[in-house]
Amino acid sequence: MVILLNVIMIMLAFIVGMCAFSFANVVIFRVPNEVSLKTHMYCESCSENLKFYETIPVFSYIFLKGRCKRCGASIRVREFVNELIGGFLSVFILLRFGVNPVLTDTFRMNEILDISLGQFNFSLATVVKLLGIITILAYVVMLDIITLVDNDTMIIYDGFNIVVFVISIISIFTMPGMGIVERIIGIFVVSVPMYIIQLVIPNAFGGGDIKYLAASGLLLGWKLELVGVLIGILLGGFYGMYLMAAKNYDRKTHFAFGPFLCIGVLTAMFIGQDIIELYSQYIAWMKSDY
Template identity: 30%
Template structure:
């Protein structure tokens, strides 16, 4: 129980850093240097203003200095990060495999919220995911080189074909993110995750059209759906793949 609690707390702390990345990457700012500031008044935040989750609750969701509302995105990202760390530690323990997939999911979490707010997936984020994923993959050794390359080609290639068929309906950031995620998951989970992301996005798009909240030409951020698809494939992909294969008689 204590190791899982530790994983959750570490995930909360990392989630605070992910919030910094979500805010700064689209603005072209560094995510390593510089103090955290209130986006409303610009006041430098102290360490006690930045305690994951607790500071938000203690301040009742408002800046200590200007009393401007703090976005619910901040505690939500911290909770999601903590929950993912806990789930991975429960599934794979404190191992390089768990660390590798936490790094992937953390990058997907950042990509999802940036895409939701700005309708883009920064190249810097995709590059960080790739540069971090290669050494972690070598340490984890749960996905072979051929499987990783096939996974990257399948995920990225499928979305590239979809983008060509839809004449720009799929963003380049989504394609690059799927390609890198495919390296992490390998074959066939990467392809399954991509299909699941497209399926959920399609269902949500139909709902938005039927409720007239979106038109046919309106843009829907695909990053969150793609991330959800990869998350499902990571935890339950083997079972889904085997179930589908059994339906086909394999």
């Protein structure tokens, strides 16, 4: 019975994740192209409205063999892949922060879903824990949107950062494991140094990157924020070296830094707490040697 319940939860998480990232695809295309989000789903090539069965995440792409039924224009593979990634990420979020209580230390929210333990009691606490998982998924959807839009346009829109900030405020209530002081320090710990660097070296970062990190810090707390940014800088640095090696790069070349920050932050959400623990063990070991 418990196993069946877990299988249902995982399938549900996969479907919710695919749908959420399908919505992200719409935002990623429409916001830079200034198309209203309220417009009916349509083919970008022949402008015909899509039927319901043409808008099902992942499955429509397979069913339509990647082409519009009317005009034959190809549907972007990236959107299909993004929807699949959304499904897997959503399951990963559930497993990391929900089903297996051993794995839920990142935000120090132990046993988020009592459901998995066979205790199907919908107490207020369980509801808050479930809302915590939904908050994390909403935040990850925003990471996806910011990553791909920044990759396409080199812009992190203020509107996205406002949504991230609102999700972060909600997380104060839905993810009570993280202390408020740690969160408030998180707003400033990276954004303020970046802002100062920006004053000295104009265009060192985009203003959107700084606002994004301020908004995220409230959700992540300063420790995970620092880990995420460090991973992001490492990844961005490797990418810069790759560009230099491929000789597509001179000192003036800019590339979008947002995607690396987002991937760094995502990594920190899942394994940041483990990295911090390993690091503090290492420090303790270093100290004990002298």
